[in-house]
Amino acid sequence: MKRKIFLLLILCVPLSVVAESVLPSWADGATRDSIVAFVESVTNNNGPDFVAEPERIAVFDNDGNLWAEQPAYFQLLFAIDRVKAMAPDHPEWQQQQPFKGIIENDLKAALADGEKALLEIVMATHGGMTTDEFAASVTQWIDTARHPTTGRPFTSMVYQPMLELLDYLRANGFKTYIVSGGGVELMRVFSETVYGIPPEQVVGSTIKTEFKIVDDKPVLVRLPEIDFIDDKAGKPVAINKFIGRRPIAAFGNSDGDYEMLRWVTSGDGARFGLIVHHTDAEREWAYDRESHIGKLDKALTEANERGWTVVDMKNDWLRIFP
Amino acid sequence: MKRKIFLLLILCVPLSVVAESVLPSWADGATRDSIVAFVESVTNNNGPDFVAEPERIAVFDNDGNLWAEQPAYFQLLFAIDRVKAMAPDHPEWQQQQPFKGIIENDLKAALADGEKALLEIVMATHGGMTTDEFAASVTQWIDTARHPTTGRPFTSMVYQPMLELLDYLRANGFKTYIVSGGGVELMRVFSETVYGIPPEQVVGSTIKTEFKIVDDKPVLVRLPEIDFIDDKAGKPVAINKFIGRRPIAAFGNSDGDYEMLRWVTSGDGARFGLIVHHTDAEREWAYDRESHIGKLDKALTEANERGWTVVDMKNDWLRIFP
Numbered sequence: 001m002k003r004k005i006f007l008l009l010i011l012c013v014p015l016s017v018v019a020e021s022v023l024p025s026w027a028d029g030a031t032r033d034s035i036v037a038f039v040e041s042v043t044n045n046n047g048p049d050f051v052a053e054p055e056r057i058a059v060f061d062n063d064g065n066l067w068a069e070q071p072a073y074f075q076l077l078f079a080i081d082r083v084k085a086m087a088p089d090h091p092e093w094q095q096q097q098p099f100k101g102i103i104e105n106d107l108k109a110a111l112a113d114g115e116k117a118l119l120e121i122v123m124a125t126h127g128g129m130t131t132d133e134f135a136a137s138v139t140q141w142i143d144t145a146r147h148p149t150t151g152r153p154f155t156s157m158v159y160q161p162m163l164e165l166l167d168y169l170r171a172n173g174f175k176t177y178i179v180s181g182g183g184v185e186l187m188r189v190f191s192e193t194v195y196g197i198p199p200e201q202v203v204g205s206t207i208k209t210e211f212k213i214v215d216d217k218p219v220l221v222r223l224p225e226i227d228f229i230d231d232k233a234g235k236p237v238a239i240n241k242f243i244g245r246r247p248i249a250a251f252g253n254s255d256g257d258y259e260m261l262r263w264v265t266s267g268d269g270a271r272f273g274l275i276v277h278h279t280d281a282e283r284e285w286a287y288d289r290e291s292h293i294g295k296l297d298k299a300l301t302e303a304n305e306r307g308w309t310v311v312d313m314k315n316d317w318l319r320i321f322p
Numbered sequence: 323m324k325r326k327i328f329l330l331l332i333l334c335v336p337l338s339v340v341a342e343s344v345l346p347s348w349a350d351g352a353t354r355d356s357i358v359a360f361v362e363s364v365t366n367n368n369g370p371d372f373v374a375e376p377e378r379i380a381v382f383d384n385d386g387n388l389w390a391e392q393p394a395y396f397q398l399l400f401a402i403d404r405v406k407a408m409a410p411d412h413p414e415w416q417q418q419q420p421f422k423g424i425i426e427n428d429l430k431a432a433l434a435d436g437e438k439a440l441l442e443i444v445m446a447t448h449g450g451m452t453t454d455e456f457a458a459s460v461t462q463w464i465d466t467a468r469h470p471t472t473g474r475p476f477t478s479m480v481y482q483p484m485l486e487l488l489d490y491l492r493a494n495g496f497k498t499y500i501v502s503g504g505g506v507e508l509m510r511v512f513s514e515t516v517y518g519i520p521p522e523q524v525v526g527s528t529i530k531t532e533f534k535i536v537d538d539k540p541v542l543v544r545l546p547e548i549d550f551i552d553d554k555a556g557k558p559v560a561i562n563k564f565i566g567r568r569p570i571a572a573f574g575n576s577d578g579d580y581e582m583l584r585w586v587t588s589g590d591g592a593r594f595g596l597i598v599h600h601t602d603a604e605r606e607w608a609y610d611r612e613s614h615i616g617k618l619d620k621a622l623t624e625a626n627e628r629g630w631t632v633v634d635m636k637n638d639w640l641r642i643f644p
Contacts, residue, residue, distance in 0.1 A: 199565070200564070209563070210555075211581055211585070213584070241549075
């Protein structure tokens with residue numbers, strides 16, 4: 001009996017030692033164990049699940065998965081701030097929705113037209129300038145804007161456990177990608193410094209750009225026209241287009257990630273899918289099936305059947321923000 | 323005087339030693355020196371032109387730049403072979419151009435309708451199957467097909483000096499990308515083994531794909547519809563979309579690369595542009611301003627003014643194919 005316990009101890013020790021040192025903000029338990037077990041299986045080159053390093057690709061949703069998304073997608077907050085900053089150059093906006101509502105801090109009036117209003121706001125603030133000019137406006141915002149309820153910079157609203165997970169995967173030879181419904185050129189401004197993910201590993205929604213030579217100088221002009229929405233069934237399409245091979249691990253938090261999770265976890269060999277379930281109303285927000293932002297319904301229902309790990313944010317994460 | 327010569331010798335030796343060992347198929351001279359001087363300047367972290375490693379991105383056209391493109395783009399030869407292979411399942415093609423002409427080896431009749439015929443051939447052979455099925459058909463072709471005039475496998479029609487250049491750049495911390503007008507999913511099948519360029523670093527033309535769940539299994543179906551043509555002004559647009567930062571070096575061989583060369587070499591700091599000029603009718607092919615394939619006119623005219631290096635294939639390359 002003693003011998004058995006001793007053997008069990010020996011077998012268990014390496015796993016928990018590794019887990020505790022590499023994922024310190026993750027609570028001890030089945031969730032963290034599932035991550036560590038997957039990583040150890042695909043990196044063990046004597047095991048049946050070994051995956052060669054170039055194939056170790058992991059994809060991460062951004063909003064609600066790497067950083068928060070409440071009380072509104074941060075990109076919408078950026079767009080609202082941009083409308084206000086641009087308003088002096090657009091006197092006509094004083095009388096014109098959705099801009100009038102934003103300038104008067106009456107978001108309800110601004111968004112009364114729903115999707116049409118949103119699209120107008122995005123196009124006015126994201127199109128009609130060069131790519132360099134847009135990146136400069138994002139940098140300026142990221143450096144100065146504060147989250148409306150926490151007062152933190154938006155880049156401090158990232159999830160510490162996910163930062164540790166990104167590092168842990170990269171330390172094990174994974175290439176980490178963002179695959180987000182958000183605008184790619186907004187995320188690329190901060191992805192390298194905040195997440196350690198370089199611009200070329202960020203896949204997202206795009207608007208059309210046009211190459212022009214102005215005064216003998218080439219520029220790329222952002223057009224007020226949607227190119228691609230990287231959400232839902234668009235995610236596997238974009239993964240195939242941008243990455244060109246099927247990732248072996250996918251991390252998301254909403255039904256917008258359902259198709260990506262299906263695509264990634266139905267490939268041959270060892271696969272890993274994980275859903276961040278927002279269950280912590282005190283330290284973050286609690287929402288799922290009924291939420292307008294980050295609705296998590298179908299993916300949560302099927303998680304067990306599909307073998308996806310579900311993170312209970314309240315109990316699995318010892319810390320939320322850095 | 324002797325001292326001066328001695329100093330000159332000391333200064334010159336390191337450059338030529340490096341150059342000879344790293345680019346053995348490049349002739350000694352100004353062309354090779356320009357490459358080595360650029361690489362040494364951006365990797366010298368005490369120099370004024372130093373570029374941090376993540377920003378060392380180099381983009382390469384494929385057809386006529388990394389592999390040959392005569393007597394026709396290899397992708398067209400693939401499509402022609404596919405039509406023949408698929409013909410038994412399409413009895414209607416016996417009476418229907420452009421397929422009839424291909425089956426009867428009458429390319430002139432097949433291509434009589436010009437671009438419309440080409441598009442029909444490409445759509446029939448590149449669309450209407452899953453991404454996995456398409457990749458399998460490319461693999462099968464790459465493994466068995468032979469070039470019509472040299473009898474070599476197509477993957478042996480790559481340029482040895484360019485393979486050395488790719489290795490040399492990567493050894494100096496560069497990330498090498500393909501940015502080609504060719505179909506991205508064709509190149510990705512062989513880019514890693516032949517060029518050392520992984521699928522996720524291949525940018526090219528795309529057709530639309532659709533995510534579907536068939537018998538509870540997710541697939542991506544290739545639709546017979548063009549998504550994006552990665553040529554001319556499309557190249558800087560695609561570079562921005564896929565890579566998200568401006569490369570510091572661009573390598574091309576035709577006017578299809580003009581906008582890419584302009585975009586890359588007009589950025590701040592040290593920049594490098596290079597054009598492969600096909601001047602060797604004996605060992606390869608000689609063509610430029612009047613050619614229908616790989617037309618090189620405007621880019622050649624402006625090369626000097628723009629500071630782009632022009633490779634005279636006949637004299638600058640000691641060897642063409644591996």
